Amino acid sequence: MRILVIDTATQAMSVALLDDGVPVAHFHDIVGRGHAEALLPVIAALPDGGRADAIAIDVGPGSFTGVRIGIAAARALALAWKLPLLGYGALSLIAARAAQDHAQGAITVTITGGHGELFWQSFAPDGRQPLTDPASTPIATLAAQLDTPVLYGTGAEALVTTRGHGTAVSLYPDARDYPLIAALPALPPIPIYGRGADARPMDDMQRR
Secondary structure (H helix, E strand, O other): OEEEEEEOOOOEEEEEEEEOOEEEEEEEEEOOOOHHHHHHHHHHOOHHHHOOOEEEEEOOOOOHHHHHHHHHHHHHHHHHHOOOEEEEOHHHHHHHHHHHHOOOOOEEEEEEOOOOEEEEEEEOOOOOOEOOOOEEEEHHHHHHHOOOOEEEOOOHHHHHHHHOOOEEEOOOOOHHHHHHOOOOOOEOOOOOOOOOOOOOOHHHHHHO
16 A cells, blocks of 8 residues: 655655555655745655555644645645545654654653644653643743653753753654554544644634
């Protein structure tokens, strides 16, 4: 089975074409905010233009804009190609990689959020079983709350610096790691934002 995996939930843009779990082609780069312009050309440059039997998409949490861009592109391709669309979580993908390459105990993953907050979640040592729900917490609050000696993800360094101790392992979601979590139940292909939207409806603003 061939799967096109799209991941734009963080500053990384990561795309992989997997054939029975083996990468046929792969792109991974830290593009910052350049996902919108670069994503479709990257997919088009894959073998067969990225055609697959299914599409897997990172539904977050992470960058509001990045999550929306990735899901919109995945939905459009799934509709055009008449393919099933499978969602997965950014925190889960990083945890699975950490479990395979680094971790020996419980795993806490952090992703840079907005407004001085971090998205975070803790997992069992296998990196697949969540111990907590995804949450968004101010860095200072989380630094006082978590005493985990090793932290993983894009927000790990900021948290360790604030806390003043521990080890940070910087990991971005990588599309070619999807086979590590492929056996987990698929998530609906809708965004997981992890916190309220930055913008408020005008009616909300007027009531304040």
